[in-house]
Amino acid sequence: MRVAKTGNEAMAEAMRQINPDVVAAYPITPATEIVQIFSSFVADGLVNTEFIAAESEHSAMSACIGSCAAGARTMTSTSSQGLALMWEMLYIASGLRMPIVLAEVNRALSSPINIHCDHSDTMGARDSGWIQIYCENAQEAYDSLIQAVRIAEEALLPIMVSTDGFIISHGMESMEVLEDAQVKDFIGEYKPEHSLLDIDHPITIGAIDFTDYYFEHKRQTIEAMRNAKGIVAKIGQEFGEKFGRSYGFFEEYRLEDAEIAIVVLGSTAGTAKVVVDELRETGLKPGKGIKAGLLRLRLFRPFPYQELAQALSRIPRIAVMDRSDSLNSAGGPVFTEIRSALYDLDTRPKIVNYIYGLGGRNIDLAQIRSVYEDLATNKTDELVRYLGVRE
Amino acid sequence: MEKLFEIRWHGRGGQGAKTAAILFADAALGEGKYIQAFPEYGPERMGAPVQAFNRLSDEPITLHCGVDSPDVVVVLDPSLIETIDVTQGLKQNGVILINTNQEPKVMKDKLPNFGGKLWTVDASTISKQELGQEIPNTPMLGALIKATNLLNFERMLEDTHKKLTKKFKSKPEVIDGNINSIKRAYQEVKGE
Known part of the structure; x- marks a missing residue:
């Protein structure tokens, strides 16, 4: 019902x-x-x-x-x-x-x-x-x-x-x-x-x-x-x-042929799905779609590192979005663990971290789009960035 | 209906903006739509400007961010127009519905930058006459359906009647008052 x-x-x-x-x-x-x-x-x-x-x-x-x-x-x-x-x-x-x-x-x-x-x-x-x-x-x-x-x-x-x-x-x-x-x-x-x-x-x-x-x-x-x-x-x-509703460790959304991908937990994934669809259709410039994908992690403990490594192994550039920071000066908890999970791959993807939405700061379509844009244009020099914060 | 329809409710703390969003979502659910209803949570003070939001779609809704560019803005308290920009982010061909005893033309003059269709209804008076107290959010549902054509009015009325009958078994006057106020707002709302 x-x-x-x-x-x-x-x-x-x-x-x-x-x-x-x-x-x-x-x-x-x-x-x-x-x-x-x-x-x-x-x-x-x-x-x-x-x-x-x-x-x-x-x-x-x-x-x-x-x-x-x-x-x-x-x-x-x-x-x-x-x-x-x-x-x-x-x-x-x-x-x-x-x-x-x-x-x-x-x-x-x-x-x-x-x-x-x-x-x-x-x-x-x-x-x-x-x-x-x-x-x-x-x-x-x-x-x-x-x-x-x-x-x-x-x-x-x-x-x-x-x-x-x-x-x-x-x-x-x-x-x-x-x-x-x-x-x-x-x-x-x-x-x-x-x-x-x-x-x-x-x-x-x-x-x-x-x-x-x-x-x-x-x-x-x-x-x-x-x-x-x-x-x-x-x-x-x-x-x-x-x-009729199956659940696994994570949900892959248009990830199969993705060239760039976001990994994220919780409700933000739903918003990111809309961005993925848009980018697939219209890209950054009209007429040129981008192969964007999403992995929504559901199970964090135990951490399904082998399955994650396999799912992400073919994707050249990945951004992990964390809604908390470890205050370790090296990124959020999801990022450090995903990064570690990818270490044994023959070809390791480029992987960066975005801290977002702390204290309920709104995470909107434009912010998520900007992350995909960074990945698509190879702006991956900084290990950790902070999304939607005044600096 | 377009793929996704977004509504922003403006009210003052205690006026029932959140309840209005929930009631409207519930009515839309009754018509088989996928819905969301959520308030903006700030400091909770009586009389402070507050907002609530709706999303409606024929498809499941995965968006979970704030509503930035609504299709419709509903204003429960006309004095808000003096203090905040109720048209902010409103789509070009958007619709505004205001609870006021003024004609649409008068309100349009107060919002010179707004080019879309503006509707007014005196929901406060209607609720005072039909319910014996000022609860403008219920009649606004009727006016909103007239202004947007989002839902089938008769079906919504029937659905609301059913829900109210369940909730107010021992108070039939509340049921009739609510139904009459929705009907009146539907009939009395004016658009320009």
Whole structure:
């Protein structure tokens, strides 16, 4: 059924249909309305969820870990500073192999104070052992959150699914929703292999683990993240077979014969598709089309470096667009990892970085066109450029 | 309909520009269009100038940037014309619809650089008479359909009636008031 929903409503609707055992969250700013909408489902008796309104995001994530360890299907939602306050517990969730699902909305981190979109919050959490999926629109956010339940439970790793703050989270657009029963069937019942409440098989969770076994346990988490890639692919494909919308690690848009390409995450990819179409038709000067292409990266953790290298190997000039900066004086996080992924290629593409849209700065067609123009005219001498900023 | 149609709503904080964009998108969705509705988020203050936007298309919409060159501009509060350039970026053959008790000609004189078609409707008075309070955004939907021909009026009315009936089961006067205000604005809007 086609409906109109904001990204927040889409994710809250997915949560309603998932009907998790426990949702623990800090429901006000910096969080978006996702939890607020979900709490109304709880109040109206539309879900069986035990809802815990915690006093901070740190407590919210702690409660999620506790409930997940007890064997409950557990979800939460946050954004920006809220994710930053969860930091300590994010690592504990992944280290304890807790399949928690987090609906995230990408917003800038302070300071300066800002509430708008950029990817600084989740990019900061990229080494925390959470699977990360970045969505282009409300539809993908909804679909991905449903898939995330299965991915997390099979990989035994926590997962965050994110949308671009305001652009997707507060913008209303057309999307398709599934029937409640379809979602219920797809995610199935949660039967954890080990849990604290399984009193016939007592276990210890979170014990001390010094020089003797810490490394082995971390090595297992690393391996779990490696395995997660296949799980993401399998479930994205199964979702497509059942409901007609397949999802992979990334989306290639007119990339096959592209001579120049942009790599980007999230909602900006949708805008870039329009530029690609225009350039293919009219080029920089009327009458001379340009072979422009686009790769929209969806799965950032685990990082599908081999598949990315293969997809980008034939393209001579590539620009990676980052909506956050690593402040390492060498480019954004997506750029450095894509660049590294291409290192083993026989012929390495020329690859440059554009930092854009920090703190919600509008990224329009002209800016994206200017990136393709730089690539088309070989203006690739500078490693990192800043798009749409006053300097 | 052209491939992509963009609308910019100008209002003041608390006047319902965002709600108007959502209502219009919802009506368009009812006609099978692909839609977007989103506000510009600035400091949230009552009375401050605010904007909201719509995109409509027969095809899925992938654009996710701001609306810079709209096809239509809707002004919920005529005093905004004195303080901001409501025609900014408006397409050459664009349309402006203003909530005012003035004739289109009077408003055109206030916007000398605008060469397209200008429509006016007294949506504030209509809403006061039909709904008992000043909520100009609902009647503006009727006027907007007349001014743009974007949607089928009868179907939109039917769809809105259905939605309102669901929402205001216990308040039939609200349903009739809304429907009447949309109808009146559709009939009373004038273009030049």
